[in-house]
Amino acid sequence: MKKVKLQINQLLHNRNISLTQLHIKTGIRLAALSELANGKRQRIQFEHLEKIVQAFEIEDMNEILSIVEEDEVKDIK
Numbered sequence: 001m002k003k004v005k006l007q008i009n010q011l012l013h014n015r016n017i018s019l020t021q022l023h024i025k026t027g028i029r030l031a032a033l034s035e036l037a038n039g040k041r042q043r044i045q046f047e048h049l050e051k052i053v054q055a056f057e058i059e060d061m062n063e064i065l066s067i068v069e070e071d072e073v074k075d076i077k
Contacts, residue, residue: 001070006044008037011056011064026051 012019019037023030028048035041036048049064058064 002067003070005039005066005068006036007064007066008033008052011058012037015056022052022055025055028052 008022012022019033020030022028023033026033026048028051032041032048036044052058053061053064056064
C-alpha cells in the first residue's frame with residue numbers, strides 16, 4: 001500500500017533551519033510540527049501545509065510530499 005509522506009525533516013536539513021525556527025516562521029505549534037516531521041500525525045490541515053509551503057518558499061509540491069510504500073514509512077520511523 002502506498003502512503004503520502006511529508007518531507008519536513010529533509011527540508012529543514014537542506015535549508016539549514018531548525019524545527020523551532022520553522023515554528024516561529026509559521027506559528028504552528030512546535031509539538032504539531034514535530035509530529036508531522038516524524039510521521040506520527042495522520043492528518044494535516046491545509047492551513048498548516050500552506051504555512052509550511054510559504055515558510056520554505058516551495059514552488060513544487062514534490063519538494064514537500066512524496067509517495068512511498070508503507071514498508072518504507074515504517075523503516076523511516
